[in-house]
Amino acid sequence: MTDRVRIAIIGSGPAGLSAAARAAQLDLSHVLLEKTDHLSDTIYKYQKGKHVMATPSQLVLRSDMEFDAGKREAILGTWDKLAAKNGINVRYRSEVKAIEGERGAFRLTLTDGAVIEAETVVLAIGTQGNPNLMRCPGSTLPHVQYQLDDPGDYIDEHITVIGSGDAGIENALGLAADAAQGNVVTILNRSADFARAKGANVKLLNEAAEQGRITIRLETTPAEVRPGELLLETRDGQETIRCDRIIARMGSAAPRAFVESCGIEFSSADREAFPKLSPVFESTKPGIFVIGALAGYPLIKHCMNQGYDVVEFINGNTTLKPADEPILAKKFERFKARRSVDEWLEMLRANITILNELSPLQMREFMLDSEVRSYKAGEVVFERADPGSSLFGIAQGTALVEVDKDNPSITVAVEQGSIFGEVGLISGRRRGATVRAGTDMIAVEVSRTAALKLMASVPAAKRAVTRISVERQLLQLFGSGLTSADLTELLDASEIQTVPAGKPILVEGDPGEDIYVIRVGSMIVEKNVGGKPVFLSYLPAGSYVGEMALIGGGKRTATVKAAVKSEVIRLPGAAFRRLMEAKPRLLEKARADMAQRQNINAFVESRKDSFSGVVDMYSQTATFLVENGIGEATDVLLIDENLCVGCDNCEKACADSHEGLSRLDREAGRTYAHLHVPTSCRHCEHPHCMADCPPNAIHRGPDGEVVIDDSCIGCGNCQRNCPYGVIRMDSVPPKKPGLLSWMFLGMGPGPGEPSKKWRYKHREAGVEKPKKAIKCDMCSGIDGGPACVRACPTGAAIRVSPENFLSVARLEEETGS
Incomplete structure (x- = not known):
């Protein structure tokens, strides 16, 4: 028997259930097809007792079904009652196998052989049935699972949750909620940010970590699954942890084969791409509409x-009009151009490259977290050294980047459709140049959170941002009068590679002519001398290697390996050679760089017998420094123990320069030979402390210093994320009196940081001062530079950049050669 309806709705999740309720209210013939024996299978499969959020909070709910934040069980119970009350026509255990026909005459064939005829079809099937799988050795072992039903089922286990979205965080929180269960819970995040998760979930996760209930591993991925343990690829190399169970929540993708068999096209070939949809949710197959997670809107x-x-x-x-229409309309109301919201969104999507592949629905969600701004010709968008990590996309007009800080008239144009501000987004550094409008300009300012979310969920957007940032890095690195057009072939053939700590990109004696540009992280260069690896130099982000074999021919002359987990841009040697042939100035630069490296190699070879002991000591010292975080530092404090007399003047000077709180612990840290690395900020190239700073209070200063400003709310995220223990949470002590008042009247504490005893005795009665994050800022804004170095009476304390300290040039100085 064949049923005939006006609307066939496939999937009874929040989207499908709401659609069916509206059809019932309008008295339209309909059927809600659900393949299981219960409503809303996605929420039904949420872990037991899960708190379901009702976000975005500013969005009005428009539905005949009630929904408010609450427990999974309560929400499902309410929906069951309302479905019956509203007269929704639900057909359970009805999985759709095929959809054929045209608008007005679709035939839906079910797996049980039944056929449904419908004028229109609404696909609300979600994506949870098609999870992303682990792709590493051992991922098929039986203790790997992709679903968590009841956290209470697991007791006294070491459990690793893989995935940093809402599902992974909520699973980790559920498993660690009851200390009596005895679970040891670890969550892995391959990046430093929780870009896909709601802010409230990230806050709860960080609180659980602070309480010791969960271990968060940032910039960490699984390398191999073994019985009872998990091999991790971390920022500092490989590490093995105990692991009885893995719960992988790494997102999901559309059941593409089925959707495409219905005649629906996707926006691209990417696995995570979404179907092409009109503003009224109609797909490229007339009469078939797509809503919910399958349309790119996962929020309930x-x-x-x-x-x-x-x-x-x-x-x-x-x-x-959609429920978010008033919110979006408010963003555009101050502009003279009288466009509708849909017209504004289409103009922005079409004109800004990174937004080109967003659907109209995705554009609406994206713009809820972004702002449209207008600038008159010549108006400054931001100044050099300003704090800021947002990204700007130019929808109309052009921008001018002042590339010479001493001559504002020297500028480079950024054309319509392109972006600027990507340096702050990717590195967290302060603005590297002043940018002003070249003509009257309309731009979309995208917050760092929204930009990371965009890049995480829309592969085309990530590719666009990556290509532009790589292009600008190459232009800055190679200079030589190159233009964007010159790099087209090289960029088309380039590849970004992630390199685990300790893994080489070049091996001495191997053939090869590709060029490698260090995009993130750092590398160390070693050469085999007398059967031993000799440390030659340290290469920070922004360096390149590989030109010696390309220009001079022959095999690789040294080994280059990652000091910490890094990213490199591989440039094919053949394409780079053609570029050098077309651009003689580039060839001249490459030859000059090659000559400098050849000189270092020759120096080491010529001295290998006369100071082999010195070479060994130098290599071991360099290795020690890299192992202690120098591999990702931009500025580091070192103390020569042969000169240090233990006077603590460095700590006292630091405290006196910073509201009575020292940023330095001289005695802490590790020592090799006479070189001591105290507990003090390394000012990392990509600071871990910047990840998940709610008020965005951590910035880079103009000289590279990492600074925490007064907007700090004392959440402690930076302290937890710093791998070197250089951040403390403390309240600022009372202001000190003058030196004479202390000496002659005994007022206040003496020089340096007040002792705990003094602070306890002089605390304000009953008043608990709020704490804030305290860390070294390289005495930013203080004349004379770092106080710790200035106060050292013997010259034992020095602040250096690793690339200057870790080089054979330094060794050459020390040997007097």
């Missing part, structure tokens, strides 16, 4: 609003 409120709206559209309501 969005899904339910879409379910309501799509039935209204199908029923002929042409005046209905």
